[in-house]
Amino acid sequence: MRQALYALVAAIFGFAAAIFLLPSLQKESPQSGAAIDTLAAQVDRLTVHVERLAQTVDSLPPPPVATQLAPSAVLPQIDTDLYGLDDRVAALESRQRNQSLQMIADGYPLRAQESEPRVGNPIGEALFAAEPEVENRHYQAVVSQVFAGLPDQPGLRDVACRGSICRVSYEASAQGVESAASHSDALISALLQGFQVKRLQLHHGRDEAGNSIAYIRIP
């Protein structure tokens, strides 16, 4: 359709050029007046025809979007499963989902607000139980002295020392994270000084009454 239109436009320009040259032709050939009239009539008809064609082109619907894009053969063909990515992602998602489901089934605390302080400390209790049941009164005295000298003086509930480890129960601090951290640092310094050691282990927990428990071990 467009090619025909372009051909017609070219023809019109050709006729227009011929008309422009008519005076000179008339000078050279006065008998050609009838031919000129014929040509002018043809130009008029062709002009009308071109106008109709232009109207037809304008009235055509817009081409579909797909034909505006480059041919599909030009676009790179992507193999989405070239590296088995789909399978690997699916496997990871499945494993993560299973793990999460298992954690929920095990009653794992997923939110800090819902979590209860853990009762006891299995590793600390195992270390305490492994020691011979011989009371270490020296260590008991040191622990009592250390707690009495702490700045906020947490209430000491119970102290039991065996061999190289003490099980200490004291009132839980409820003064926020920062206070607890500074309390912990003060306790560590006082214990190192009290036992006169350079190496120390603490295993933390809580008892059923909500008191803090610390298993203090001098390796």
Add this chain to the structure above:
Amino acid sequence: MTLRSILKPLLPLLAGMSMVLAVPGHAQIAVITSGDLCAPVNVGKALRTIQNFRGLTLNNSSEETIAVSCPLSQAYSASFLEVGVIIQNGQNVAQSSRCVLREKNPINQDVATYILEAEIPATEGEFFLFDPVPLADPFNRVNLTCTLPPNSGLGLLLTNSVFPE
């Protein structure tokens, strides 16, 4: 404190590290991390004195001791974790440093605390090697806090995740 004085004592400490990296009969993953990822505990206090510099966390103060906190990499489901850290003393006098290793559960409660204090000889380094930490839960993590005495630097962090047989 010059960089040379900091790095000089490293070689003798490698012997202690190699002992850590060999636990016969157990699978293990040892990870060494550059010490410059540590950050001061009290940022305001350390603003002008702590510098993360070419693999070191340096305390440039000539008077103040500054505590720095270091995250540690550990392998999931390891049953034991061994942690070591090298601190170098750039002063001409011996200085004391204390490192505290905290095992924390996923909601940040302290599960266990391991304390190690040592005196670092003048212009030398000390390898702080903690007792193996039995991880009570595969999701527990560990955090290290060390005090850096004046003109000292923390240059190397070592974690060795040990798995059951």
